[in-house]
Amino acid sequence: MSRGRRLAATGLGAAAAAAALNAVVAALARAAGVDLEVTGGEAIPVAGIAFVTVVFSVLGVLIAAALSRWSGSPVQWWLRTTAVLTALSLVPPFLAAADAATAATLVALHLLAAAVVVPVVARTLRAPA
Numbered sequence: 605m606s607r608g609r610r611l612a613a614t615g616l617g618a619a620a621a622a623a624a625l626n627a628v629v630a631a632l633a634r635a636a637g638v639d640l641e642v643t644g645g646e647a648i649p650v651a652g653i654a655f656v657t658v659v660f661s662v663l664g665v666l667i668a669a670a671l672s673r674w675s676g677s678p679v680q681w682w683l684r685t686t687a688v689l690t691a692l693s694l695v696p697p698f699l700a701a702a703d704a705a706t707a708a709t710l711v712a713l714h715l716l717a718a719a720v721v722v723p724v725v726a727r728t729l730r731a732p733a
Contacts, residue, residue, distance in 0.1 A: 607731070611672060614728045615665030615721070622720040623657040626713045630654075633709045640709065642700040653713060661721045664689070668725045679729045683722070690718040 605613075630653045634640055640648045667685060671678040697710035 607672060607728075608669060610731065611665065611669055611725070611728050615668065615725055616662070618721045618724040619658050619661030619665065622661055622717040623654040625720060626657045626717055627651070627654040629713060629716060630709070633705075638705045638709050639703070640706050641702045642706070643702055645702070657713070657717050660693075661717060664721055665725065668729060672729055679726050682726055682729055686718065686722045690714065690722075693718075 627650050630640065630648075630650045634650065640653075642648060664686065668678070668682050671681045671685070675681045693714045694711050697707045697714070
């Protein structure tokens with residue numbers, strides 16, 4: 605299997621795993637009393653959390669594919685890029701969240717998704733072609 609196909613397969617698998625894990629954690633948070641309502645009183649549905657996790661994880665896999673193709677050190681650039689993007693993703697929950705519990709849960713979900721996707725993709729980028 606080519607590196608590109610292996611990256612796509614493992615990246616999509618990691619995206620699905622991160623989405624499922626985020627959905628479970630969001631559902632548990634909601635069951636524990638976190639309302640997951642953002643400014644304006646709109647509650648974020650658990651399915652929406654899973655969907656957004658997949659979308660941004662797939663965008664990450666596309667970035668990894670580009671780095672794999674055009675960078676001499678794709679793993680190093682992948683880790684740098686994802687560190688910056690993960691840090692940036694932690695800002696919106698504090699801008700949009702209605703309460704501290706919702707903001708903390710959203711931050712945890714962002715970190716959880718990164719913790720699942722980033723190392724899997726890094727290992728795939730390290731694998732010989």
